[in-house]
Amino acid sequence: MSLNLINSLKRKWNRYDVTRKILNGNYFNESVVNIHRIDTKNIGDYYCAPHHYFERLRGKYLDIFDYKNENEKIRSNYIEDVCNKSIIVGGGGLLNRGGFEMQMKLFEKISEKGKKIVLWGVGHNEKSKENYGKVSKYNIDINKFGLVGTRDYSMPGEFVPCVSCLHPIFDQKFDTKKEVGIVFHKDTLKKENITKKYQNFATSSNTSNLEDLIEFIGESENIITDSYHTMYWAMLMEKKVITIPNSSKFFDFKYQPIISNFDDALNHLNKGETFSGLLEECREINMNFSEKVFNYLNL
Template sequence: MIEKLKSSYYKKATFKKILTQSPKNDGVINIHRYDVSNVGDLYCAPHQYFEELKGKYSDIFLYKRTDKSDRNKLINDMTNNSLIIGGGGLLNRGSFTNQMKFYEKLAQNGKKTVLWGVGHNEKKASLYGKISSYDVNIENFGMAGTRDYSMPGEWLPCVSCLHELFDKSYSSTQEIGVVFHKKTIQQPHITSKFKDFPSTSNTIDLEALIQFIGNSEYIITDSYHAMYWSMLLGKKVAVIPNSSKFYDFKYNPVFTDFDNAIKQVKKASIKDGLLEECRELNRNFAKRAFSYLEI
């Protein structure tokens, strides 16, 4: 309880201090969820793929760190730089709502802002496939590309498609591979259902995960990025959704549950040309974004 109170205090104090500063756009910083325990969060940000952004990133959660130097870093980064926000499921998610509304306010106060490949991430199952608006007005940002095909803004799939690992050739050595979310891997009553199949999780390093996917003919997963990367590699994918984010990709996988996934995955199909489609969209967006940000 004490830690939660501290976190709430630090959050409010950090936001307040940033708002008291005169906004500058001297450089650029890429704000996203920099989580080394979730390979999707780690590699869904453009600073990983463009020389203009190399080393220019900050974790979206620094605002509530108990270490004052972490909070001061975020204050300096956000006061002095234009902002690239994303990627990842930062919209319609309670844990990110305050941050996103704060970035929206900064944008309205003169801060140059770019939403890059962000998407909705509503956890209420009753709203899956029914999201029609975001918890911020993306028109208030300087530029907005979202990974949700049917939503406002231009469609901009996750920038991780630019990773060089997708240029390699992979041979299928296993029929069905299972990729668990980092929370699911801790639930034996679920993982035991797939004990007869090769499996891994989104906690391993990117190269190992892409190799695992590449070696599989079919993929079963409850990880958004495992779904996306599997589709980029031309795999047949069945998804067990745990958020609204799975329902708004341009091309649908097979939706199922843990009990029926093994049978349902055989109904999945492949979307040819997806890798190049996603790459072209991100490269074109980058040209416009870098012009807008003057970098």
């Protein structure tokens, strides 16, 4: 049996073992923990969580993948926090995605048992192209949660765009220095047929640090990207955005950029719409939602 197969089986066992222990546990709502995907190599995943922006949540977070971590101490801490604390789930594309389904179904079940759980800025993330622009329901029942804010404008739940809009970095002003900037998703960096197509253009990726990426966006008149958060941040910064979707998540924001593909994207330069006041709108929505969250969780 190969080492990769052994490790895969171990992770699978860890997932089911942690889930079983939580389902059989006793539940309390003491303090709070913010659970999301903590991926330092994907800055959108990293910065889409409320704990970055509210002092009451500072330092109170878990990676949603801790339930399958090979380190027993990390898994035990995950069990303890989920059982004992109120939970804020999000943000990010955690819905309608196989890799997060077990966790989200678990949260749904324990919410029915008295656990206080808030969904904040989560959204659907289906990979099947046949469902792009056609998602009409989530893979969980959001009515079973205490408070729900989703980043998908047409879907059930209160519309709450990604909380990363609260980052003070968006208060900076930049001088436009280039007509177009290309921002690749980290997975696209591995596709030489795409990266070579744009080798003569200024490029960045969602693996960059936030400061460098925001400066890159700020200095560009047009942004071409297949990164959801780059799309969102560029729209907040009133840039003309051409997006290349890699999941359903690109099709359900309140305001729509141009949808294209890597072969045709350059033909859409300077044709996109800019959205004045979007940053202020998204910040106001999140601040209003935060009051509801903190009241509900007694924080």
